Amino acid sequence: xxxxxEKPKSLTDAVLHYCPGCTHGIIHRLVAExxxxxxxxxxxxxxxxxxxxxxxxxxxxxxxxQAAHGRAPAVATGVKRSDPSKIVFTYQGDGDLAAIGxxxxxxxxxxxxxxxxxxxxxxxxxxxxxxxxxxxxxxxVTQTSPYGRDxxxxxxxxxxxxxxxxxxxxxxxxxxxxxxxxxxxxAKKAIKKAFQNQMEGKGFSLIEVVxxxxxxxxxxxxxxxxxxDEKMIPYYPLGVYKDIYAEEEAK
Amino acid sequence: MxxxxxxxxxxxxxxxxxxxxxxHYFGYPITPQTEVAAYMAKxxxxxxxxxxxxxxxxxxxxxxxxxxxxxxxxxxSSSSPGVSLKAEGISYLAGCDLPAVVxxxxxxxxxxxxxxxxxxxxxxxxxxGGHGDYRNIVLxxxxxxxxxxxxxxxxxxxxxxxxxxxxxxxxxxxxxxEPVSLDIGEVKTYDKPWALTGTKCEREHNIVNSLxxxxxxxxxxxxxxxxxxxxxxxxEVMYEEYLMDDAEVCVVxxxxxxxxxKNAINEARANGVKVGMIRPITLWPFPKKVxxxxxxxxxxxxxxxxxxxxxxxxxxxxxxxxxxxxLCNRVGGMIPSPEEVLAKINEVNENGGxx
Amino acid sequence: xxKTCKLLFAGFGGQGILFAGKFLAYKGxxxxxxxxxxxxxxxxxRGGTANCxxxxxxxxxxxxxxxxPDVLIAMNLPSLEKYENAVVSGGKIFVxxxxxxKKVERDDVDVYYIPATQMAYDNNIKTLANMIITGKxxxxxxxxxxxxxxxxxxxxxxxxxxxxxxxxxxxxxxGYDYAE
Numbered sequence: 001x002x003x004x005x006e007k008p009k010s011l012t013d014a015v016l017h018y019c020p021g022c023t024h025g026i027i028h029r030l031v032a033e034x035x036x037x038x039x040x041x042x043x044x045x046x047x048x049x050x051x052x053x054x055x056x057x058x059x060x061x062x063x064x065x066q067a068a069h070g071r072a073p074a075v076a077t078g079v080k081r082s083d084p085s086k087i088v089f090t091y092q093g094d095g096d097l098a099a100i101g102x103x104x105x106x107x108x109x110x111x112x113x114x115x116x117x118x119x120x121x122x123x124x125x126x127x128x129x130x131x132x133x134x135x136x137x138x139x140x141v142t143q144t145s146p147y148g149r150d151x152x153x154x155x156x157x158x159x160x161x162x163x164x165x166x167x168x169x170x171x172x173x174x175x176x177x178x179x180x181x182x183x184x185x186x187a188k189k190a191i192k193k194a195f196q197n198q199m200e201g202k203g204f205s206l207i208e209v210v211x212x213x214x215x216x217x218x219x220x221x222x223x224x225x226x227x228x229d230e231k232m233i234p235y236y237p238l239g240v241y242k243d244i245y246a247e248e249e250a251k
Numbered sequence: 252m253x254x255x256x257x258x259x260x261x262x263x264x265x266x267x268x269x270x271x272x273x274x275h276y277f278g279y280p281i282t283p284q285t286e287v288a289a290y291m292a293k294x295x296x297x298x299x300x301x302x303x304x305x306x307x308x309x310x311x312x313x314x315x316x317x318x319x320x321x322x323x324x325x326x327x328s329s330s331s332p333g334v335s336l337k338a339e340g341i342s343y344l345a346g347c348d349l350p351a352v353v354x355x356x357x358x359x360x361x362x363x364x365x366x367x368x369x370x371x372x373x374x375x376x377x378x379x380g381g382h383g384d385y386r387n388i389v390l391x392x393x394x395x396x397x398x399x400x401x402x403x404x405x406x407x408x409x410x411x412x413x414x415x416x417x418x419x420x421x422x423x424x425x426x427x428x429e430p431v432s433l434d435i436g437e438v439k440t441y442d443k444p445w446a447l448t449g450t451k452c453e454r455e456h457n458i459v460n461s462l463x464x465x466x467x468x469x470x471x472x473x474x475x476x477x478x479x480x481x482x483x484x485x486x487e488v489m490y491e492e493y494l495m496d497d498a499e500v501c502v503v504x505x506x507x508x509x510x511x512x513k514n515a516i517n518e519a520r521a522n523g524v525k526v527g528m529i530r531p532i533t534l535w536p537f538p539k540k541v542x543x544x545x546x547x548x549x550x551x552x553x554x555x556x557x558x559x560x561x562x563x564x565x566x567x568x569x570x571x572x573x574x575x576x577x578l579c580n581r582v583g584g585m586i587p588s589p590e591e592v593l594a595k596i597n598e599v600n601e602n603g604g605x606x
Numbered sequence: 607x608x609k610t611c612k613l614l615f616a617g618f619g620g621q622g623i624l625f626a627g628k629f630l631a632y633k634g635x636x637x638x639x640x641x642x643x644x645x646x647x648x649x650x651x652r653g654g655t656a657n658c659x660x661x662x663x664x665x666x667x668x669x670x671x672x673x674x675p676d677v678l679i680a681m682n683l684p685s686l687e688k689y690e691n692a693v694v695s696g697g698k699i700f701v702x703x704x705x706x707x708k709k710v711e712r713d714d715v716d717v718y719y720i721p722a723t724q725m726a727y728d729n730n731i732k733t734l735a736n737m738i739i740t741g742k743x744x745x746x747x748x749x750x751x752x753x754x755x756x757x758x759x760x761x762x763x764x765x766x767x768x769x770x771x772x773x774x775x776x777x778x779x780x781g782y783d784y785a786e
Contacts, residue, residue, distance in 0.1 A: 012456075042452040045321075048460075057458045063447035065320040065459040068343050071313035074305070078317020078325070079447065081301045082275060086321075086449055104313070107306035257632055257643065257761070283647055366647070427670050428628065428643040430635050507669075514668035588673055 008032035010041045014058045019126075021214040021221025024052060026178045027120060027187075028059055031091070034192045035062065038199065044087040045079050047072040051093035052126040070101025073108035076115045087198055089116040095125045098134040098158045105160070105206075112169035112203035116194045119160060122211040123232065130216030134158040137235055142216070157235065161208050165241040171203035173242040177210040179228040183238070202245060210236055255430035260398040260420060261286035263431050264328065264354055265294070267399035270435045271406040273324040273352070274300030277311040279333060282366045283422035284356035287328040308333040312340030312353070319349040320459040322446025324406055328354035330422075331372050332363060334380070341415055342381030346461025348445075348476070350409035352402065353387070354418040356425035359584040367584025368422030370506060371558035376419050377535040377565070384473050386480050388416040388487070389534040391505040395429035401532070403435045408487060410441040412479055419534060421557065423507040423586065489532035490541055494520065498527030500600050501545045503566050504555040505531050508587060512555045515592035524600050534562070539569040546570035551599050555579045555592055609664045611749065612672045615736075616657035616689055617681030617702075622736035625762060626679070627658040629740065633758035634662035642670035655684060662749075677747055679739055681722070683708060698747060700739050718742055720784055726777065734777035741781025752782060 007013075010032035018024045035041050044062040048054055050069035057064030067075040072090035080088045097105050097119050108115065124142055125131040131144040135157050139148040149157075161175045172194060176187035187209060194205035210232050212224040219227060240246070258266070265287045268276070276295060278288035288304065295302035301318075305311035311327045318325035329337060334355045344351050357372050359365035376389045388408050390401040398420060405416035450456050463469035491509075494516060495501065504512045509530040519526045529545060531538050546552075551574055554563040560578045567576050579595040581587045615627045624645050634641040645658040659672035678693045679700045680686035686699075686706055693699055695714045704723035720742050722735035744750045759774050 041450070043449040045447050045449065047317075054462060057456075057460060061450065061456050063450060063457045065317070065347075065447060066462055067313065067316070068339055071309065071316075071340075074310040074313035075317040075320070077303070077310075078275070078277070078314035078319070079321055080317075081303065081314070082318040082321040082323050082325075083448070103306050104310055107310065255635060257628065257635060257641070422647070423644065423670065426645055426647050428631060429667075429670070430641060510667075511669040511671070517668070586671060588671075589669060 008036045010035040010061050012059055012061050016059060017055060018052065019215040021212070021224060022052075023122075023178045023211045024120065026184060027118065027209050027211065028056070030178075030184070030188045030191050031089070031118060032060065033188065034195050037192065038195055040087045040195070040199070043085065044089070047076045047079065047088065047090040049090065049092040049096040050127075051096050053091050053093060053120065054127065056091050070096050070099070071104055072096065073101065073104040073113070073115065073117065077108055077111070077113050080113065080115050084114070087116070087195065089118060089195070091118045092120070093126070094119070094121045094123065094133045094135040098160050102158075106164070106167060109164050109167045109204045109206065110169040112171060114198055114201055114203050116198050117204070117206040118191065118194075119206055119208045120211045121160070121208055121236065122213040124213050124216045126213050126216055130213075135160075135236075137231060159236065160206070161241040164206060169204060170206065170242055171244050172197050172205040174240045175208040175210065175236060175238050177228055177233060177238055179210070179212065179225040186238075208236070210238070255432050257428045258395060258431050259286055259426060259428050260392070260395045261356065261425040262290045263395050263399040264402045264418060264420075265290035266433055267402040267435060268326050268352065268406070269294055269298065269300070270433060270438075271324065271403045272438050272440075273326050273406060274298060275318040275323060275325040276301065277303050277305050277314040277325075277327050279305055279308050279311050279329065281330045281333045283358060283368070283425050284328050284330045284354065286425065287354060287356075308336035309339065312337040315351050316340055316343060316347070316349060319344065319351045320347070320447050322443035322448065324352075324410070326352040326354065328356065330356050330358045331360050331369070334372060334375065338375075338381035341387065342383050342385065343461055344415050345381070345385035345387070345476075346383060347459050348413045349459065350413050350415070352405045352409055352416050352418065354402075355420065357419065357421040359582065365584040366422065368424075368507060368586060369557050369582065369584060370421055370508065371561070371582065372419065373534065373556070373558055373561035376417050377537070385476065386414070386535055388412070388414065388483065388536075389419050390416065390489075391419050391532060391534050392424055393506050393509050393530065395424070395427060395431045397532075398424060399431050399433060400435070403438070407439055412483055414479075419506070421507055422584075484536040487533060488536045488538050488540070490538040491530040491532060492541070493528040493530065495527035495529065495545065497525050498545075498548070499550050500524070500526040500596060501549040501552045502526060502528040502555060502592070502596070503531070503542070503552055503562065504528060505534060505562065508555040508557055511587055511589055512592050514589035515596060518589065518593050519596045519600075524596060526596050526600065531562075537565050537569060542566060542569040543571070546573040549574060550603055552576040553579055553595055553599055555587060557581055557586065610667075611662045611677065611747065612675050613660045613662070613677040613679065613743075614657060614672045614675035614689060614692075615660065615679045615681075616655070616685035619654055619656045621656070621681050622733065623656045623681065624658050626736040626740045627660045629737070629758055629762045630662065630743075631660050632761040633754055636754045636757050639663060640665060640667050642667045644670045655682075657685065677743065679743060681705065681736065681739065686710070700742055702735060702739055704735075716746070718746055719786060720781060722781065725780060725784070729776070729780060731773050731777055734773060737774050737777035738781035738784070741778035742784055744778065745782045752778070
């Protein structure tokens with residue numbers, strides 16, 4: 001009998017704690033497949049965030065360090081500077097990366113730190129039960145924006161890819177989604193490139209993955225996937241925001 | 252012994268760290284410790300090490316966590332307001348049982364305070380500073396030579412016990428120059444099987460983590476850590492006794508104030524006053540036993556501190572309040588003069604040990 | 607020199623106050639003395655007042671802070687006014703008389719007036735008034751001499767400015783030989 005589908009080698013046997021319908025599982029899998037395909041499992045060190053993915057260290061077979069809220073890029077900087085031969089990635093959510101960790105994000109990009117950042121944007125704080133995130137859409141209802149995000153009082157969402165595309169040091173910035181097969185395939189390509197860039201010493205690569213949170217959005221998983229198309233992607237358009245090497249080649 | 256050179260205390264810390272095998276340093280400018288960063292910026296590129304000026308103190312301590320998790324020696328330094336910012340990371344280092352050296356060249360506080368020397372971060376350093384139950388090993392140098400030798404010691408203790416060692420200096424110690432020998436002897440290395448070095452697909456993955464969602468597991472972790480702390484309190488206490496053999500009055504002072512106190516004690520001795528000093532070198536573990544013993548012989552204690560009375564609480568606890576403990580202090584960046592300390596010694600000596 | 611000599615160099619930033627102090631400390635180190643050097647630090651270093659405490663002793667040094675100097679080197683008026691009364695009775699005060707018109711009012715100290723800044727200007731070594739006045743200190747303070755000047759200068763003049771060794775030595779000697 002031939003095997004047509006199996007768990008990536010770089011994932012452990014631990015059962016994921018994520019809610020039903022959450023897309024973290026897909027993104028974990030994509031990262032693990034890429035690690036497998038690139039053959040870097042034994043040389044990869046992950047940095048876990050604070051948030052829903054805090055226990056990512058239980059799911060990947062590579063070495064892992066768990067960072068304080070928002071500090072993953074700084075911790076990753078230390079790991080990478082300690083041993084540049086290792087492949088170092090962070091896996092962070094929107095509260096972690098785009099609110100409390102904004103400085104670490106921007107400055108690790110500015111330094112062109114040779115790391116890979118997987119940024120999961122689901123427009124909400126999931127782990128703490130559904131509060132307003134830096135990426136919560138205008139008008140979106142959350143526990144701490146119960147009347148909908150009012151941009152006049154709490155300001156506008158932070159568009160991370162657009163922001164980082166203006167940072168000279170950032171090498172590769174792309175936004176992808178995982179709400180349908182086509183998008184998932186693109187997402188994997190982008191994630192793979194972000195790891196390959198690091199292997200080739202090309203510097204800071206960040207992949208923003210537009211994701212879902214059915215539980216805290218108050219939707220069925222299917223509806224949540226639709227909502228990504230209807231609401232998220234129009235505000236957070238997919239695509240390559242920066243690729244300095246492609247730009248150089250084009251010249 | 253190697254030739255002595257004149258060095259600032261801050262530079263002595265930096266060079267000693269490099270000699271001790273620290274090839275990764277993350278800092279941020281703040282008076283009066285900036286020379287540490289400047290020295291590292293010059294030296295690290297020449298030895299293939301890392302000097303990185305982080306975007307904040309917070310990032311610097313988290314970069315320290317990154318290097319520490321890979322098992323290599325690493326240091327950061329700052330002064331009081333910057334160390335407050337590092338408190339989060341120090342708590343994580345404690346929770347992950349990671350070794351690292353943190354240097355605090357203290358200045359006056361609270362808030363932005365001033366830039367002149369102070370010892371007002373004693374509580375912050377010895378009692379925690381960040382959240383949770385934990386300790387740092389805290390070493391208090393009183394000369395430029397000790398800035399170097401205790402830095403080497405700090406790296407050794409950090410690795411030996413897998414925890415943070417802190418150098419608690421002050422602006423005077425950081426800025427002054429004295430002759431220093433950098434002949435630090437052999438550097439001991441420790442096995443770190445927990446380090447993140449890549450699994451090479453040959454072992455189970457290592458996880459550096461401070462999260463334990465099951466309270467019974469977190470409790471055990473805390474108990475284990477305190478067993479380690481107990482061993483440190485038994486084995487690693489360091490102090491200096493000065494003219495204590497026949498002392499009736501015992502001065503307790505660390506760092507720069509111990510040097511001021513020495514002048515005053517010499518002067519008092521010349522006038523026939525039986526006074527001596529116990530100088531804690533480790534502020535944690537605190538030299539409780541030698542102080543308790545002194546309480547059986549002396550009639551009173553005087554704590555000379557550049558704060559509103561912080562170490563004095565540990566002295567009172569150590570001697571179980573058997574004898575009165577008086578405070579002789581200046582704050583805000585002011586340094587007590589030998590005359591002020593002498594006056595206090597005379598006053599306490601005359602009034603005896605009456606409560 | 608008595609067992610312990612406490613010196614206070616004071617002036618404004620840019621006069622080489624810290625450098626002169628460091629030179630004396632290194633000279634002491636070469637001569638197997640205990641030494642300490644403590645600068646003022648902070649914003650005042652950039653153009654404001656600067657001073658440094660230097661202690662040279664046969665015995666271990668307690669406090670490195672010089673509150674009551676045996677020797678005061680004053681290179682501007684505010685420094686003289688601030689520290690004149692701090693000098694111990696029987697101490698010595700060295701005054702750069704080019705920059706300070708005022709005379710020392712105390713009569714229990716020895717005072718030396720050296721037009722160091724003018725001498726530096728005349729000898730085309732404008733930046734070395736500090737070393738000229740230090741030369742006078744070497745002459746007048748018990749225990750100091752021109753011994754080991756060369757070796758000490760080599761320790762404090764940076765390798766990049768090695769050509770300045772000679773002029774520093776000239777400055778020290780001209781101060782040493784200056785007669786009021």
